Amino acid sequence: MGTIYDLAKITGFSITTVSKALNNYSDVSEKTKAKIVQAAADMGYLPNAHAQSLSTKRSWTIGVMFSEANEVGMMHPFFNAIIESFRKATEQQGYDLIFASRNLRNRDMSYLEHFQHRAVDGIVVICSDQMDKHVQELIQSSIPIVVVDMDSTDCSVVFSDNLSGGTLAVNHLYELGHRLIAHIAGDMTIDAGLARIEGYKQAMDRLALPIPDGYLINGGFFSVEEGKQAMQMLLALPKRPTAVFVAGDQMAIGAMEAIHEAGLQVPHDISVVGYDDIEMSKYVTPKLTTVRQDTERIGQHAAELLIEQIVNKRRVMTTDIIPVDLIVRQSTGPVKP
């Protein structure tokens, strides 16, 4: 592989000139530039990123952190899709992603510390947990940052339009004739969960629909199992809802399972609409009607926001809300007469 010293020796130029040639400086002649570049290619020279970073204070890396109450991390299809599109976008600009832990050899340190240690150029946090101390610490730091799926005025954030998502779902059910519409919510400590609740409430209110006791139920942290349990509670209600808006697809899948286990049919007896549009949604039975989040756009946009801060060397605090779509499939139908 070799270093610029080797290159200098081979070509007969100084390391300064070699470095300049490789970095296409204007004060080295085309002729020597060509020679050096050729020699570099011949020996398979590659610059050492660490040396470069040390010298330029620019590492071309972006730290990524997951913070979630339910600890699913990369495993959740929604977050996973976002990070994937984020990766594509940043990669194209020459950045590499680094997943840092809180563990530095023996030592235990915060994410911020770890990212500082690694000297990342920026940080993306895929987050649903407002209360996470690490996230707060990151936001308060001076490193360029963008956080996804959480609300904050202290940094750039990008998330889906959860408010109208809730409305979209409720209105759809209303148009199908449903009046008894329940909501299996995400935990209120999670912004997305809260906003969807709000969307649900507002929509119900606008439609002059009451929200009976027990119709707004906490489904916790978006897992299939929790969705199932919440649905069981709903089914046990004296006045059973005819439709339910579920704050996440996985929970919705759990809810449908609960409904089926109770011997009822979706959507014949109960309609359900989910949230996210994870890939599986169109393959479960019945295919899930859901509010699609545009993960592609969220990831891409987060990348742009972050890179802009990195290159302009100034923090920016925007909050960008990405529109959502209602995808009507087969888990919703007209209310039984």
Place this chain on the structure above:
Amino acid sequence: MGTIYDLAKITGFSITTVSKALNNYSDVSEKTKAKIVQAAADMGYLPNAHAQSLSTKRSWTIGVMFSEANEVGMMHPFFNAIIESFRKATEQQGYDLIFASRNLRNRDMSYLEHFQHRAVDGIVVICSDQMDKHVQELIQSSIPIVVVDMDSTDCSVVFSDNLSGGTLAVNHLYELGHRLIAHIAGDMTIDAGLARIEGYKQAMDRLALPIPDGYLINGGFFSVEEGKQAMQMLLALPKRPTAVFVAGDQMAIGAMEAIHEAGLQVPHDISVVGYDDIEMSKYVTPKLTTVRQDTERIGQHAAELLIEQIVNKRRVMTTDIIPVDLIVRQSTGPVKP
């Protein structure tokens, strides 16, 4: 944040002593060690990873590469689960994962080059594509490496026991009375696909079951859509199979969809068993009988294998085969009389 120079100034010791104190060298007294460590804590000192790497030739990073014919990368639940368990295991040892692209700023380079540039300590490749030039290049290099889900004698590999997986599936179906057992295979360029085909063939052979024309069908690269199409071919056969072993859960889900769309029932008319046991498998309808791959163990084991090579500074070429389990759910049932 500060550097060891600042620490030296503050404490009055030389940078040598500061460095030694921080690294717990034995030739610095407990007293001064304490002073220095205290000062470091006070100023929130953190070592610069790039400087450390430059000086020690050890970056405490592991490069990860995905290589797949279908380009789903991190999005595939199976690979995703593996990388997650891999991450947990390496993280615990102090390594960070870096996802490198092939794009270095303007320059286009190979993965190997990129990893060399980043000076990673080791590489993990999550791979199903034997033919990938980049993968071959990585394997031929001298960097410690482990590859998952592919077979090779030139490096450490770890993958599931696909052979007996196929057998497990076929035997299960046989015991249920099925004799017309088809196989929707993964592409033969993919080791896992090939091995499962082999397992299927061997099992059929042992059971003295013929494999009628068209019963072994290529499902391509494991997507839902391809599974669906393959199943449609199967359904169009003059002598329809009563059971089908599908080389991947996503394909199996597609296959079930095709069956349902044809107006048939799983498992009443046709039994299907999948492969992987992705999370969704237990939530589709009917719940999928499948061969579970132990992603937890695969990732963990790959991590151990890689780290061992890193610390011992010698390449190791083992091939570790992780056992699989048959998970019987509801997509398989006795053959119709």
Place this chain on the structure above:
DNA sequence: CATTTCACCGAAAGCGCTTTCGATAAATTT
């Protein structure tokens, strides 16, 4: 008391690269 051992510390070189600031020779202008 002279000598050896030991505990503790620091100078200096090196890791591979960038970047400032001069220096030199050639080209251009008066």
Place this chain on the structure above:
DNA sequence: AAATTTATCGAAAGCGCTTTCGGTGAAATG
């Protein structure tokens, strides 16, 4: 022909850290 630009190059410092190799004074040994 003298003065000024311009083009091209290199010395050297610096980025933040590790590690070898000596050097000192104090303790232990004879």
